[in-house]
Structures are given as structure tokens and as C-alpha cells.
Amino acid sequence: MSDKKILSRDKRRYLLPSERELGAETHSYLPELCDQLRTKKITRRDFLRQAALLGMTAGVAYATADKLIGGALVPSVQAATPKPGGTLRVSMRIQQVTDPASFDWTEKSNVARFLVEHLTRTKADNVTVPYLAEKWEATDDLKNWVFHLRKDVTWSNGDKFTSADVAHTVNRWLDPKTGSSNLGLFGAMVETVKGPDGKPMKRGIANAVEVIDDHTIKFNLKQAALAMPENFYNYPTAIVHRGFGKDYEADLSKNPIGTGPMKLEAFAVGERAILKKAREWWAGPFHLDEIHYFDHGEDTNAWIAALASQQVDMVFRLPNNLIDAAEALPFVDLHPVTTAQTAVMRFRISEAPFDNLKLRQAVVACMDHQEILDKAFQGRGQIAENHHVCPIHPEYAALPPLTRDIEKAKALLAEAGHGDGITLEIANGDTEGPWMTDACAIFKNQAAPAGITININKMPANQYWEVWDKAPWGYTAWTHRPLGTMVLGLAYRKGVPWNEVAYDNPAFDAALDDAEATLDVNERRKKMEVCQKLLQDDAIIPQPFWRSVYKAANKRVKGHKTHPTLYHQFHNVWLDG
């Protein structure tokens, strides 16, 4: 796609003033988006998300939304004036913080988040806004994205932040030697070639990253990608200095050069990470002087005990079984957030016996989603529908409700050739907590009347992550992602690294490609309906529920909002007393 498709200043003279006012300079689709909000075809949040996605700055997007639908004319009065200073103490696992590109746990990125930063930022309300990039533009076919970088950002070593840093970072992701999961995330910039040993190998496509000038960078994709701005806030996508892994060792804990407000004062894996405010921050005042992360081990009881004895002010997350205990503490506030976090009892359909569609459908027909949600997770969430698109995703399409049908399950089982019943084994690592075993146990009971005996193979969490994409049947937790297309692209497109199901359905891939190339959220919803239906019909992921996520913090912590992916955003956090 040529540069002509990018809406540039040259095109301004062809725009009507009314279109310009509605953001047509930024993207040709914005006036239509405004019209959809005005006529209430989309919600305010959908508008904000989409407008930001298309490059409208956050301030303008929020102001436009208020203007179009008559939002609050008077800005809401802040409850209290933030007090600068103080040390926020958080209980969280401290893992090695070496190369941000190879982060595989949110906890690693949380320590790094105050040192190295991202091009974009997805806020707690699920809307992605500019960050190190002050704006961006996409061609109408969503195959070329131009990001304009802020000019007022410097690295902690004094260097100016430029396109060279972004190009170096993204090229590292696309280099198979780095071993980054971003190869899967940015699939539109990746090709599969034959490696030196003849085995298939993934690597970045030629000219994927193009530096236009010191503060402008362009990404050339082989196919449309809707979620580029969202992807740039995924936890392994922090932008590192242009010398990282080239002029010096790719280890952030040893070479903590960043654009963030803090410096890494002390760091010991398994013990603590001490971050200290080091400089004026380009993004404005950062209220906290220090952030101390303490590692209290794997036992979640210890986390809440640390909060109860005020050894810490906040816990990284609050397990479901400890919510009542935290709620009983008079000096603690709960911070819940509705999310698209879930776990899927996915079948690996390349492995027997799960290569048998009728068998899969029989197992799925046994599931009573509501019962599992109520008993395993105390109803703190919403039921899912076996297609991994959540009602909070903008493009979610409502399908007819699913019901448990044992007679149907028996008939399908007989058709599958297992009329006398079958014994199956599900691997589970309780990677997100003991509720996962409870969910498996409840489903085991639900499936028994149909003649399906389920054995639960319980294993340590880390052991599960070694077999999560190999086990014939496993219960895998998936984190929240702001768009439904993102998770489907990561997990169910043919050949992507995280396709743990081994799903290979050209009709699905085509429908997903189509959805990913569609800006209009209502149109995209229609296309997603096809994807959702295909996933349901192919019965590859019995998915009991979406779970709400809870955090607990001392009442002295002010201005905190839990992020759906538990990313630590402490821009507005301050301590009262």
C-alpha cells in the first residue's frame, strides 16, 4: 500500500469544515464514527476506544464524545488533591526482569513499567490512548500504520527518544533469536520461512519497520491489523533504548535505561524490587516517591496476611477465596474490575480422541456454565459461551444461549462411537488459583450422567505451562485483551504459536481476517458472529465463565483503578497519610 492512502495534510483542502471538526483529517472513518455515536448505534466507550484507535488524541476524543451526546459540561471535581510523596508497598512475585521482549508474566512487566514505557496505553476503562506516540494514522485498509512520537521524551541516560529506539525494539521482536512472543502478537509483520535446518521458522517480513524521520515511524503489514495500538500496550512490548542488546547486555535489571520516572534502586529476584523517583517525567507529576515490591512467595494466604498486618499497602491480585477475608479488614478497600479474563477447557483437536467432532460436542453439551460460575467462582463474573469473545468486547455478537443437554450428549457420544461411555483426562495447573480445580471437579460431575468420566490431572502451575500447548485436553487461563479479534487472532488462527487447540479452519481464518479489516464496529460484529458460531459449532473450547478480578489495597491508597490485566498504572496514585 502506498503512502497516498494515508490521510495527510495535503488532503485537507478536500475536507469539509464539518468533517474536519469530526476528525476526518486524522482518519476518513472518524466522521462516520461520530455519526454512529450521535445516533446511538455505538456506546460512548466504543466511540472512545475506536477514535483513539484511529489516532484521535484522548483529550479530543473525550471532548468530542461529550459534545456529541451531551456529556458532562462541567468537569467532575476531583475528590481530593493528591499529596506528593510516600512509598507504596506492594506484595507481588519478583521475577527476573531481563529482556522486556521476552516477558512471559505480567509481574515482570509491572516492575519494568516504571522504567521502560509503551507507545500506547490501554487505560483501566479498556480504551487505548496515545503515550510515547502522541498520535498515529492508519491507511483505510489498515495495512500501513504511521506513529508520530513525542518529541519531549528523553532516556534516563540523557539520550533523546527517537524513531531509532522504536525501530530497534520492534526489529528485535521480529528477530527469531530474541525469542519474543511478539512474533505471534504482530503476526501481520511476520512470515514463516524454512530455517537453516529445514524446519519452519518465523521471522519479520522485509521492510516491516520503516523510519520516516526522527519522530515518525511506519509499520508496513502484509495484512490488515486492527489492533496495532492495542498490541503496543501488551506486556512484552515496552520500548527499549536503541543500545539495548546491541551496545550493552539485554538485561534491564543490570542496565535500567528507560523513559519512565523511576530508577531501579535495588532488585533481588524472589525478594524485592525498590523503585525510586529519579527525575521529572514527560507525562507530568508522578505523586509517589518510591514503590517497593515485596515477594511473599507463592502462597496467596501470605499476601493477604501481609496486607492484614499492614506490611504492604496493596496486593498484586486478590484470589477469589480470600475476597471475604479482605473485605472484613476495616482499613482495606476492594478494587474489582470486570474483565475478559477467562480459562478454557480446550481440546487439542489434532490429538485422539479429541479429533472426533461428535465426541467434543458431546462433552460440551454436558456443561452448565452458570453452575460452574456460581460454585467455583461464587458468581463473581459472567457466563461464557464457548467462543472466547466477551460481552465487554466491542464486537461481541450475542448468540442463542447455551443449555446443558445430557440426552443430546449421550446421543452424540454414541455417534462418536463411545456408546458405552468414555474416560477422559484434563490437565490442570491451577495457574490462576484453586478455583480451576473446583471448576474441573464440577464439570466432572456434570459430565458423569452422560457416561463421560473425567479424571483431573492436577500439576504445579509451572509444569502446566510446559504442556499447555501439548496436552490433549487442558484447562488454560487466558488474560484479558481489549478487543475480541485480538484473542481470536492469537489463539485460533492456523499456525500461530499460541494456537493450543491446533485449530485449522480456513473459513474461520477468512472470517477473522475480514473482521480484523473492518473498522465499523457494527459491521465487525456481524463478521465476528460468524467466527463465534464456527468456534461454538466446532466445539473446541468448553469455556465456563469470564471472571471479575479483584485487588485489595489499604484505604490510604488513593486514585487507584484496577487494570483488567493487572498492569500497574500508578500515574494518579497517591498516599493519604
Added chain:
Amino acid sequence: MVQLIIRRIGMMILIMLVVALLLFLINEGDPRLIARSILGPYAQDQQLDAWVIENGYDRSVIVRYFEWLGRIFAGDLGESVIYKRPVSEIFWDRLGNTGILAGVTFVIMVAIALVLGVLAGMKEGSLQDRAISVFSIVTTSIPEYASAVFLVGVFVFWLGWLPGTSSMTSGFDPLQMILPVLVLTLYGFGYIARMTRASMAEVMTTPYIRTAVLKGLPYRHIILKHALRNALIAPFTVIMLQINWLLSGVVVTEFAFGYKGFGALLLEAALRRDIFVIEACGTAAVFVAVLTQTIGDLGYTYLNPRIRFK
């Protein structure tokens, strides 16, 4: 006696070599697994193969075993996959922390167990004996994870007197030692107390004690000067076993209180397949077990003339 010591030490070395071989085979038998644990879950096949060749893991397992033994004797325990530091740095630090916890617990636990055991055993069948026996059986029967949750519930959530974790993140804090020491003491003292009680009760029925009583010696004198010395021979082995348990068997307590000790290190290494830490900790745990058993055997032999002169 010298022959016995030499034989015991020889046996100890043999056991250590066999255990070391098993540990090595389990952890380093499959070179690709090592490469995977070091390079991470997203490393591609080509990277794994290249790592195996570059680091000499394509050579025979026997050659690698003897090389590994040589490195262990030279004090090189490898580098931790999780911590990205030499294992020896973390290992001694964590062993020291557990040593502090174990030492404090050992002193308190043995003192309480011996006093209660003697008090129970000197009047077998009395109310005092029954009360102590029931108490020690009950506390020993409650697993550490249960008593940890219960004590945290009382002293942290309800009364708010004590810190809920013992990670010592801001330096050593004696207050943070109280709960883990209490949990370990409650769990461990009952066994020694019961053994001491049984031994004491047996000694109290022997003719020489009866003679001393009939001679009109003061009761306290009989207990302290005559009964106690003999009554402590049997619990000696049990006490030695407790050292082994306190150094490598306190995983649950360390885990429950976030205490940065040897047990927690071993558990995390096992959960995250940090092979060089598993090897170091496994070898050390077996060494402590074998060493305390050997000392226990030798000590028991020394204390008990009937065995010594056999």
C-alpha cells in the same frame, strides 16, 4: 569405635554419590529440557538445538556427570535460571536464613519437649502425664499449613498483634520470627516429648530408681541426677532427626509465611524447573540427612555402653 566411624563415613560418601547420580540423571538427562528451561517457552527448535551444542550438552551423560561432580567439589554450583545469579550466592544465603529459623526453633522446641516429656514420664498415668500427652499428640497431629492459617487468623487478623509474613524485606525483625517458630515448635515438640516421656517412664520403673526412692533421696535429686541422664539416651536420636527436618523439611512453614529460606528455595526451584538450584538443594538436603543420621548413630553408640561394647 574408630572402625565404626570410618565405616559410617564411607557409607555416607557412597550414599551421596548415588544420590548425586540420580539427581543429575533426573535433571540433566534430557539436554533439550535444560535448554528450554534456560531459553524460555518461546524459544524455537533451532535455538534449543544450537544451545545444546554450544554448551556441550550433546556429549555423553557419563562425561557430563563427572564434569558436574568436579564442579560441585570446586564449589561451582552453576547459575540459577530464575535468579540469574550463581547458585552458590543464593544457596548459602538461604541456608543461613533457614539456619536461623531452625536454630531458634530447635532451642525452644527441645527445651519445651524435654521439660514436658520428663514431667509426663516421671508420674506415668497421672493427670499431669495425661494432659501433657494429649496436648502434645494434638499439636503434632495438626499439619503445619493448618496451624499456620489458624495462628495467622488469631494473631494477625483478629488480635492484630503480629506481622503476617516473615519475608524480612526491611531487615531482620524478631517479631516476624514468632509465628513460624511457633508453628514449627507446636508441630515438632510433641514427638520428642512423647519419646522423652516413654524413656523417662521406663527409667522410673527401674530398680536403681526404686532403691534411690527407698533410700530417702530427695525426689528432685533422683530425677535430675539419676533418672534424667539415662532417660535422655533414647530421645537423642529423635532430636538429631529433628535437625534434618528443621533444615530441609520446613518447606510448608517457609511457604506459608513467605520466609526466604532453604525450603522455599527448593520448592520454587522444583516448581519452575530451576535445575541447578534443584541439584544443589537436593544434594545439600541429602547431605544433611545422611550427616545427622550418622552423627545420631555415632552419638547413640557413644552414649549407650551396651551398644558401644558389643
